[in-house]
Amino acid sequence: MFDFYRKVYQKLVADLKVPFTLEEGQRRTDTPVHIALREALVNTLVHADFTGRVSILIVKRPDMFGFRNPGLMRLPLEDVIAGGVSDCRNRLLHQMFLLIGLGEKAGSGIPKIFSGWKSANWRTPKLWEKTFPAQTLLELSTASLIPQHVLDDLHQRFGETFDLLDDFEQVIVVTAAIEGWVNHERACQLTTRHSREVTLTLPRLESKGFLVAGGEQKSKYYTLPGISVMTPDEVFSLGTLASSTYNEENAEDNQPTSRDEYGCLLNRFIDRPYIDDADNLTEAFRDSLFALAAVPRERLRLGDKELMKSVILSVCQGSIFPLLRWGRS
Known part of the structure; x- marks a missing residue:
């Protein structure tokens, strides 16, 4: 397990920049983001239900880090985020990581993750559960808190009425725009307000035309008008590039999803053609991709990692594929 932690953590932080800072005369080699990722990985391992039906899964994408562990949280979500209380599923594993200087004291791990992400001015982490099969998911987005282009788009969409919303209402609408x-x-x-106030705010925004509801009861969610969106767990279960797409029946001033001359998806939210399924490609283009991937497709195992890397880069050049996931059962 420690080897798994060590290898995965190295991959998680491989591209993170470390600014030059001194602490007690020595250069600091990590940042609050490093600490947040380290804690998220340790949390995934020490809170996993190893008798569960799903595996531990770690996702690294250009726009997000994702962590999935089998088993549900043993405390209410609001208590976990607030910190101060803990009910660790694998206490001996937690103690093992503490003894080697990894992980945080009981009840402080999730707040440390949230504060580390806030220090980078990134979107608030998303933590949720999926009951069947039982699993807990944590998504750490690297998107800016409120990008200017999003604000410009919302002002264009809603006009001056957006400015009349209070701060919390604006945050909710912005979150729907950014995260889908x-x-x-x-x-x-996203707030320290009581959950009852959140319950009243969401339908109020719907009645004002800022949001559209989907799903039923506990599965209810809200999107901007004219938007269809992936369900949250599909980010992990499919390993695809999560993005919102305009519904063809709505928003007449927006372009629906279409395909280019090779059969690749085109979408205003994705800056390159997107290959969702080889069966949708033209025969000539599909055959050319298969030819590039001929060696690994014909062999059960390919021991040459550099060759595999070269093949993947050649096949993916100029297009976006569903991103690969890596984890351990």
Whole structure:
């Protein structure tokens, strides 16, 4: 398990920049973001239900880090985020990591993750559960808190009425614009207000025309008008590039998803053609991709990592594929 931690952590932080700072005369080799990722990985391992039906899964993408562990949280979500209390599923594993200087004291791990992400001015982490099969998911987005282009788009869409919303209402609408969807649980993570106030705010925004509801009861979520969106767990279960797409029946001034001359998807939210399924490609283009990938496709195992890397880069050049996931059962 420690070897798994060590190898995965090295991959997680491989591209993170470390500014030159001194602490007690010595250069500091990590940042609050490093600490947040380290804690997220340790949390995934020490809180995993190893008798569960799903595996531990770690996702690294240009726009997000994701962590999945089998088993549900043993405390209410609001208590976990607030910190101060803990009910560790694997106490001996937690103690093992503490003895080698990894992990945080009981009840402080999740707040450390949230504060580390806030220090980088990134979107508030998303933490949720999926009951069947039982699993806990943590998504750490590297998107800026409120990018200017998003504000410009919202002003263009809603005009001056957007400025009339209070701060919390604006945060909810911005979150729906950036992340594609927002639900009651997610909205609670964005504020210190009582959950009852969140419950009243979401339908109020819907009645004003800023949000559109989807799903039923506990599965209810909200999007901007004219938007369809992936469900939250599909980010992990499919390993695809999560993005919102305009519904063809709505928003007449927006372009629906279409395909280029090779059969690749074109979408205003994705800056390159997107290959979702080889069967949708033209025969000539598909055959050319298969030819580039001929060696690894014909062999059960390919021991040459550099060759595999070269093949992947050649096949993916100029297009976006569903991103690969890596984890351990």
